[in-house]
Amino acid sequence: MLLYIYSHIAIVFVDRSCTDTAILVFARHPEDEARHKNWLGARRHRANTTLASRLFRSICSEAHATGLPVFVIDSTRQQGQSFGERFHHAITTVFAAGFDKVITVGSDCPFLRSHHLLQAASRLDEGLVLGPDHRGGVYLMAIDRKTFDEADLLNIHWQTPVVLKELMQLATVNLLTRLHDLHSLQDIQRLLARIRKPSGLQWLLSFLIQASDQKNLPELPHTRYMNRVHIRRGPPVLA
Structure with a gap:
């Protein structure tokens, strides 16, 4: 069964009899994320958009890798005035x-992997x-x-430094790795x-090295290695 919530990402559902837990990727559309975050400067909108798109694809890929049902609702599909x-x-x-349980994540945490999602599912x-x-704040909330x-x-002060503190007052809390x-x-x-050596974030590091103003970034001990192997591909897209 396929459900299309995000305009060009297929949301794949496994057999409902196998799980009562789903993953929700709740994030801005990459174009909106690029304008909001503006990581690399106002004159680098294309690079910002490319970075936002790769981060978005990365979390969708990690969510898909868990085998759990995945909902992707970006800012073009969200309803409501406030973030809450x-x-x-x-x-x-x-x-x-x-579904009876949901694991929510955004798209701006490049260290988040499928094993974190599965760990959250096991602790719900x-x-x-x-x-x-x-x-x-939090990069993941499972409830x-x-x-x-x-x-x-609705009364949590979302997108502020007190989000974690306020959420911890709602119920018994199990914390994952920071x-x-x-x-x-x-x-x-x-x-x-x-990051001291090439890792699963090679695509991100390579992109930033090529797209950013070098004077704004620290010198990396493995930059020569990355340039030599020409790592240019992003993470895999959803099947």
């Missing part, structure tokens, strides 16, 4: 499809599962229907400085 309203409506959409019986970032019905998510997300050029600088 749009997020609440998107989660309601997943529950309305018959223990309560609300949160993946904290380094600015007081069951009962907790969702009881929690007042991960970095990308909101600014400074986040990219920190990301590049942390």
Whole structure:
């Protein structure tokens, strides 16, 4: 069974008898994300859009790799005035499809992998599962229907440094590993400085090395290696 929620991404559903948990990718459309984040500067809109698209494709690929049902609702499909309203409506959409648990993620955390999603799924019986970032927010929230019905998510101060603190007051919380997300050029600088050798983020590093102003980025010990092998491909798209 296929359900199209995102305009050009196929949302693949596995046999409903196998799982009561679905993944929700709730994110801006890459064009909107590029304008909002503007990582590489206003004059590099094309590069910003390419980066946003690759990050979006990356999280969709990681979600797809779990084998769980995946909903992708980007900013062209979201309903509501505030972030909280749009997020609440998107989660309601997943529950309305018959699922009892939902794992929500955005598209700006390049370190997020399928094993984090599966770990969240395995811990949902223990309560609300949160993946904290380094600015007081979360890169992942996994919630069951009962907790969702009881929690007042609309009054969370979303997109502020108190999100994690407020969410932890709603229910019993199980925390995942803290991960970095990308909101600014400074986040990219920190990301590049942390990675000591070629990794699963080669596509991102290679792209940034080629697209960014070199004087704004730290020198990488493995830059020569990456330039030599010409890593230019993005992550695989959804089948």
